[in-house]
Amino acid sequence: MILEVRGKNGFKVTDAIENYADEKLSKLERYFKEELDAVVVCKTYNDHHKVEVTIPTKYFTMRAEVAEEDMYAAIDLAIDKLESQIRKNKTKVNRSLRKREGVADLFNEDIDIEALERELVGPPVKKKTIELEPMSSEEAITAMEMLGHDFYIYRDADTQKVNVLYLRNDGDYAVIEAD
Numbered sequence: 001m002i003l004e005v006r007g008k009n010g011f012k013v014t015d016a017i018e019n020y021a022d023e024k025l026s027k028l029e030r031y032f033k034e035e036l037d038a039v040v041v042c043k044t045y046n047d048h049h050k051v052e053v054t055i056p057t058k059y060f061t062m063r064a065e066v067a068e069e070d071m072y073a074a075i076d077l078a079i080d081k082l083e084s085q086i087r088k089n090k091t092k093v094n095r096s097l098r099k100r101e102g103v104a105d106l107f108n109e110d111i112d113i114e115a116l117e118r119e120l121v122g123p124p125v126k127k128k129t130i131e132l133e134p135m136s137s138e139e140a141i142t143a144m145e146m147l148g149h150d151f152y153i154y155r156d157a158d159t160q161k162v163n164v165l166y167l168r169n170d171g172d173y174a175v176i177e178a179d
Helices: 015-031 071-096 113-119 137-147
Strands: 002-008 037-044 049-056 061-068 151-156 162-167 173-177
Touching (some): 002 015, 015 037, 015 071, 049 071, 137 162
Antiparallel strands (some): 037 049, 049 061
16 A cells, blocks of 8 residues: 555654554455555544545545544544445445446455454635536435445436435435426
8 A cells, every 4th residue: 555644733653653554454355355545634623633534446436434542543543434334335345336347446355354354624715626427326326425424425326416425313214306
């Protein structure tokens, strides 16, 4: 895995933190056939540290964000969160995105998911620009879960309308369709 570790809010990335993040992220490599890039952003606040790990792939982006008193503990929890997302969504991703060329080659098939499971914000307003890809609502749910967000914006493959998928308080999913 190609790793980039950045510090924000005055946090200086040390070799120890970079090596620790690299060591922990290396356990995710077993899930994938190809080498991936990972960005780890370490932030420091008065009473806690925050670690954000983002791993973009050609088809979706995996992301975990954890706040903890100790930077090393935050790294551990973020990696555990990503691993949990991968185990939970690996089958869904392969099944729902299989139609797209090359997606079936993303995950390593040698991994026994069941065995692995037994083993174990305020101002300023940030703006993002996104490219809406046509997909089904099932694919959007998978993408949203891989990001760890409670909403996802996508273009419906059938209607070509912009939709917002979100997780309701009762645990169900809902879609808002824009005209």
